[in-house]
Amino acid sequence: MPEAxxxxxxxxxxxxxxxxxxxxGFEERAKFFSDWLANMKSHRIDxxxxxxxxxxxxxxxxVRDHHGNEQDMLMFGSNSYLGISVHPHVIERVLxxxxxxxxxxxxxxxxxxxxxxxxxxxxxxxxxxGTEDAVIYGSGYxxxxxxxxxxxxxKDVVIHDVSxxxxxxxxxxxxxxxxxxFRHNDMEELxxxxxxxxxxxxxRFVSVEGVYSMEGDMAPLDQIVPLCKKYNxxxxxxxxxxxxxxGPGGSGSAQQFGVHGDVDIILGSFSKSFSVSGGFVACSKAxxxxxxxxxxxxxxSSSIPPMSVAAVHAVLDLLETEPEIxxxxxxxxSFLVDGLRKxxxxxxDATAVFPLPVPPTMNIRLAAHAFHNRGIFLxxxxxxxxxxxxxxxxxSLMATHTKDDISQLLSAIKEVWDEFASPAGxxxxxxxxxxxxxxxx
Ligand SMILES: Cc1ncc(COP(=O)(O)O)c(C=O)c1O
Numbered sequence: 264m265p266e267a268x269x270x271x272x273x274x275x276x277x278x279x280x281x282x283x284x285x286x287x288g289f290e291e292r293a294k295f296f297s298d299w300l301a302n303m304k305s306h307r308i309d310x311x312x313x314x315x316x317x318x319x320x321x322x323x324x325x326v327r328d329h330h331g332n333e334q335d336m337l338m339f340g341s342n343s344y345l346g347i348s349v350h351p352h353v354i355e356r357v358l359x360x361x362x363x364x365x366x367x368x369x370x371x372x373x374x375x376x377x378x379x380x381x382x383x384x385x386x387x388x389x390x391x392x393g394t395e396d397a398v399i400y401g402s403g404y405x406x407x408x409x410x411x412x413x414x415x416x417x418k419d420v421v422i423h424d425v426s427x428x429x430x431x432x433x434x435x436x437x438x439x440x441x442x443x444x445f446r447h448n449d450m451e452e453l454x455x456x457x458x459x460x461x462x463x464x465x466x467r468f469v470s471v472e473g474v475y476s477m478e479g480d481m482a483p484l485d486q487i488v489p490l491c492k493k494y495n496x497x498x499x500x501x502x503x504x505x506x507x508x509x510g511p512g513g514s515g516s517a518q519q520f521g522v523h524g525d526v527d528i529i530l531g532s533f534s535k536s537f538s539v540s541g542g543f544v545a546c547s548k549a550x551x552x553x554x555x556x557x558x559x560x561x562x563x564s565s566s567i568p569p570m571s572v573a574a575v576h577a578v579l580d581l582l583e584t585e586p587e588i589x590x591x592x593x594x595x596x597s598f599l600v601d602g603l604r605k606x607x608x609x610x611x612d613a614t615a616v617f618p619l620p621v622p623p624t625m626n627i628r629l630a631a632h633a634f635h636n637r638g639i640f641l642x643x644x645x646x647x648x649x650x651x652x653x654x655x656x657x658x659s660l661m662a663t664h665t666k667d668d669i670s671q672l673l674s675a676i677k678e679v680w681d682e683f684a685s686p687a688g689x690x691x692x693x694x695x696x697x698x699x700x701x702x703x704x
Pocket of ligand 1: 405407532541
């Protein structure tokens with residue numbers, strides 16, 4: 264039966280695969296997808312997901328592609344904004360922690376998984392965010408899932424920006440809470456929702472991101488904090504991409520907008536500026552106590568290992584003792600913004616994340632290979648993860664990139680755009696969405 268669905272059409276897109284696959288049983292569906300992937304690979308037009316890094320995770324990396332070829336590449340796809348994963352102080356503190364505590368805790372924080380290093384980090388994160396306490400989770404994803412599902416009840420309404428991250432949406436789905444969405448950074452629509460819900464029985468939670476991971480812009484917290492105070496709503500800010508990168512000296516998005524200590528609940532991730540993995544929620548002592556008992560992603564999941572905790576401590580040390588690291592990130596941002604503007608892009612210096620919108624004439628898959636072949640590691644964000652009109656290449660800058668690295672990136676962007684974006688170029692547009700026959704039923 265799978266053959267009947269397997270058209271051999273190498274441009275078949277993922278959405279089409281998912282829709283067709285729904286008609287099959289699980290094992291057939293898995294095989295159907297796996298065959299399709301192999302077919303793409305044999306035509307050498309597979310995507311560039313899960314390229315294998317075979318070197319240190321630095322501003323330049325060695326990468327093995329799906330065909331076993333290795334090449335040196337400049338890394339513009341990592342969210343390690345401070346470029347700190349190979350910093351000697353970080354490595355030293357991690358090694359100390361391994362020697363002192365071993366490699367892992369072997370249990371959740373409520374039982375055996377809570378070291379003095381974990382507790383000290385909670386205090387430090389709370390001080391960083393201007394809150395009373397903080398709670399460490401296994402990842403930013405589980406912090407989001409564990410937070411919203413634990414704090415909101417069926418009587419409450421969660422009002423959120425349409426661009427909030429998938430992990431927040433999953434938390435919302437898990438709790439089955441009533442929610443309202445406002446257009447990205449549209450303060451009028453947010454206020455309209457707050458007005459419209461003034462008489463609900465429960466609480467209103469407003470969820471936004473400090474730095475939006477795909478748009479690369481920031482939530483105007485200087486407007487959102489007063490709005491939440493005016494309407495007595497509880498503000499939750501996911502600052503996964505702002506922690507350590509936004510704000511003066513990497514002090515976070517709340518500091519950038521002068522509202523440090525005024526955000527009710529701030530969530531962060533250790534997988535971006537801190538270069539490891541894990542997440543946290545900074546909040547009042549009462550909310551922290553509540554999460555430690557009622558947030559299932561916290562209660563039923565093992566602690567992050569002391570070495571990750573030590574790495575986060577080390578990065579917090581460096582933000583204090585080596586301010587030039589963050590200053591260099593800011594210099595790199597200005598340099599890239601100037602360069603992008605010179606070659607015709609509309610770039611903002613708000614954050615270290617730069618989306619390059621993919622024009623309708625460009626085949627994003629071919630363009631992605633062109634970047635790869637030029638030794639530039641970029642992430643392409645493809646349909647159906649985003650709508651066809653929203654496809655982007657996403658640049659993440661690191662403090663450790665050199666001006667020469669950024670100049671090479673700019674030259675590659677210009678070449679790829681000249682070849683694939685111009686109506687006169689030979690770039691084939693990305694395949695249209697599947698015909699109606701295979702649209703979701
Ligand atoms: C805004 C936002 N929140 C949460 C997460 C999840 O963080 P983590 O990678 O630590 O699970 C991400 C990561 O992609 C993110 O971009």
